[in-house]
Each structure stands twice: as structure tokens, then as C-alpha cells.
Amino acid sequence: MNFKSGFAVMAGLANAGKSTLLNKFAGVDLSPVTCKPQTTRQNILAISEGENYQIVFVDTPGFLHAEYKLQEIMLSSLNQAVSEDADLVIFVYDATVPISRHLPLINKLKALYCPIFLVINKIDLVEDKDDLEVLKNMLIEQLSFKEVFYLNAKSGKGVKQLERAVVDYIPFSPPYFPKGQLTDRWERFYIAEFVREQIFLLYSQEIPYSTFVEVEKFTENLGAKNYIRAVIHVEREGQKPIIIGKGGRAIAKLRQRAQARIVDFLKKQYRLELNVVVSPGWRNDTRMLKQFGYMDR
DSSP: OOOOEEEEEEEEBBBSSHHHHHHHHHHOOSSOOOOTTTTOOSSSEEEEETTTEEEEEEEEEBBOOSSSSSHHHHHHHHHIIIIIIOSSEEEEEEETTOHHHHHHHHHTTOOOOHHHHHHEOGGGGSSSSSHHHHHHHHHHHHHSSSSEOOOBTTTTTTTTHHHHHHHHOBBBBBOOSSSTTOSSSSSHHHHOOOOOOHHHHHOTTGGGGGEEEEEEEOOOOSGGGGGEEEEEEESSSSGGGHHHHHGGGGHHHHHHHHHHHHHHHHHHOOEEEEEEEEETTTOOOOOHHHHHEEEEE
């Protein structure tokens, strides 16, 4: 009767700091974080617990203008999360981006009936702190917020205060997930995400956005012989040699870094094998998007 449980959905522009904030709530790096926009493609959940509460924090893709089917699905994931799933919405506002860029998302949030928190992130990058107060007042004129927070998600400053406030606003309810569960995704999902994260960090221009990582093989009970075989799908033939690199050096570096990330997350030794295949136009191909798990079959 005294237990509280609910979904706190984070919404914001690409690179606003939602994934960094989710990882702080989780206490482990669940969501991939890079300096490039649109790193997050699907909703990712982190479950935070206390003696009398369970908060399901939801990281969503950054709000964007969709130009192809994959981006349409990303936008749909955000829309569903804030309009159907949320008991509370955390609007993560990038303090370094003009308010005009945020207005389409602000207008969407105006239609919500659930409580909304304003989190002004990246405050360390604002030189004149008086500007933050001006910014807050401008946003309050646009939208009604239950609470306002100044945050530095990267350092963790203000995160605990935000989490305590979320508990006050989520409803009384039995827990949605078993005690001790960290997320709703299986290991294969995070393995693919960690490989894709390193692609975003190591490659430039269109390459990161044109790739999808599919885990073909994942062993768990072979001890030192455990291995993972993953396929990197690219859209065009010319992208394959870029991923591989001269003499295979680029993909070797990718494999090494992704393997270290996976081992650190799973707390087991794994040998990672990577292969690159061309799947023409997969970002606009409904059949492949279903195969890759972005759409219901």
C-alpha cells in the first residue's frame, strides 16, 4: 500500500544529455553516449530502486525532423513514451542550444497531462550564470513545470536531488519489475549497442548513421572460450572498406574497444568477432527494419 512505482520518461533534443543522465540513474553505462547526435535509436530503460519505490527511467531518441523510415520510428518511440507510458516527463534542456530549436518539442509537451520536470543540463558550459535564471523564466512562460533543476549530468551534480523529487511524483503502485532487475533488455541488445557506440566514436560523416549491428552468436557457458559473433550492416559498398580500414586496422581497433566495453559490462571474458556486410538502403527498408527489431513483425 505504501510502495510507489512509475515511469519517468526523458525527452529532449539529440545530445541534450539524456543518455548520460540515464547512466547516472542506473549506476552503470547502459545507454551509449557519444558527442554525435542520434546515438540513441530505441527507448532504453534503467530501473532505480529504494526501500519503498521503483522508478523506471526511460531514455528516448532525441527529438528530430524525420527524413527516413528509421528516424520516423525513432520519433514514434519518443511520442509513445511521453504520451502513453509516462507517469512523469523529464524535459532535458540543453542550455547551450537556443530556445527556438526546442520549440517544436515544447509544443508537443504542452499536450501532456502528466507532471513535467524541467532539467536544464550542461550548466557548466554557460559562462554567465544569470543567463540560467533568464532561460528558466523564458521556459516557464512556454510550459508549466512541477519542478525545475539545474544539472550537470556528466559530473552527476544534481542527479540525486532530481531522483528524490521523482519519487514524490510517481504514483502508489506495485513494482513493474522484479527486485534487483536493472533493465528490460537482454545482453544481446547491449552488446550490439556497445559495438555501435564505438562505431560512433571511431568513424565520421555518414558511417555511424548508416550502420546497424546484429549479434549472430553469443555463448555464455564456455568459460575462457566464450565468444560473440556480430555483423555490422552498412548501406553502400563504399562504406565497407572504410569500416575495415587499410590492412584491417580500423576494424581491429573497433573490435578491441568494443570487446573491452562488453567485458566490462558483462563481467566475463569474451572474444568478439566482427564481420561487415552490405544491406542496401536498410534505413528505408520496412522488411529489414522489422528484421532488425525496429518494427513489429
